Amino acid sequence: MQNHFDLFHLPQRFDIDMTALDKAYHEVQNQVHPDKFAHASDAEKRVAMQWATRANEAYKTLKSPFGRAAYLCELNGVDLQIESNTAMPGAFLMQQMEWRESLEDAKAAKDIGVLERLEAELRGARKKEVEQIGKLLDANDFHAAAQGVRQLMFLEKFGDEIGRIFETMDI
Template sequence: MLPADHFALFDLPQQFALDARALDDAYRAVQAHVHPDRFAAAGEAQKRVAMQWASQTNDAYQTLRQPLKRAIYLLHLRGVEVQAENNTAMEPAFLMQQMEWRERIEDAAASRNVGELDALGRELRDDARVRFEKLASLLDSRSDQAAAEAVRQLMFIERVTDEVGTQIERLDQ
């Protein structure tokens, strides 16, 4: 039977701050026990269970390895759903920032200014880094609703960063 949550699966504390090396080591240790190749000579039922364990282990690892997914999962464990699709209300300053970023992307793409897109990409990554630090503090202090808002903002920044990358690729062709 699988542990109750991804953190327990890897014997890690249920918190946002995570030792990446400890996660990697724990993942390899669990995979060594549940990898389907170890059950090649087993019966069909055992093979199926091993495949499910391996799949769930991979999913847990991917969730905990990525900070945004880890934050969403941690909030879920606390009973707080981010609801990014349904809850688009954000603080006015962030909404204004969104519009500015979008305009900069449009202007830079229209003028084929890859340098401006690169600069915006760096700015977005710096902004995300600061917001992740704030998110960690919010999660540590169990300010879960504010953390959910921070997650929604980071999800938007991730999409805009991807859009910047797409525009750069398009212009580089």
Template sequence: MASISDSHFDLFQLPARYTLDADTLEHAYRTVQTQVHPDRFAAAGDAQKRIAMQWATRANEAYRTLRDPLKRAIYLLSIRGVDVAMESNTAMEPAFLMQQMEWREGVEDAAAAKNVDALDALLTELRDEERVRFTKLAALLDNGADQAAAEAVRQLMFIERVAAEIGTQIERLEH
């Protein structure tokens, strides 16, 4: 078994790549959980129980990270030594900045008009854009273009924030 401080990929004996097969990840997670689940150590001493709990917690955290495409990208970049710099690096391509403004204005206008259909349409547009960008992100990461991938991650984080905002607006208007 891997060391508790090994990477999430090492823990599940997976290649440190962005592109992962979901079924393979699920199987690897279940295999590790079977080995470290605290119930297997119910009759063990307190120290062994604590260690089992640490491993189970570690496996859960690693699985949640690798299962989520954006978290997986951020994690992969971090183990490659690339800081996504979400808080401090807001520089983005001008075309994306213009698109951001259009999306924000669209959300504001639709919310002010209480137009749930317009918000749904914007959400669909964002989800479509997100799918395209995740495909590009996979290619960037799997080809080692880490700096470009870091910018793509920042853009995807923005898209997710706007999508969440739209979801909140829709929920508010429907209740």
């Protein structure tokens, strides 16, 4: 079975052309669109639906830096050990603790300014982490990249948390 990169005729690397990904995705979706199979047999409709579902999953994975990085690690035989390996560098853990404390304070005080500052810091940290992961992946250092992917997962979850707090505040 072909991998997500092959499905869209893209090179198997972290740094991909998003325009090419979008174009390839739409081409695949056009080929398997339900309207094209309106008069087909049930089996043909089912196969087309499976391809559409697979294309959706592949597109979602490759569109996301986190998903793409995790997928590249897995394709290259590196288990991310997301559940079993929670070891993180001390500096990263300290940053997480500081951010969490600031988040709790901002939430309690309903301080939008602090939340916006935290969100900006997180965006910067996420961008830096994604760039580092990309360099490691494109240099075929999948084990080191896996550590970065685990860290990025924490950053993504923290960003989701900030977003939920923004949603609960009357702005």
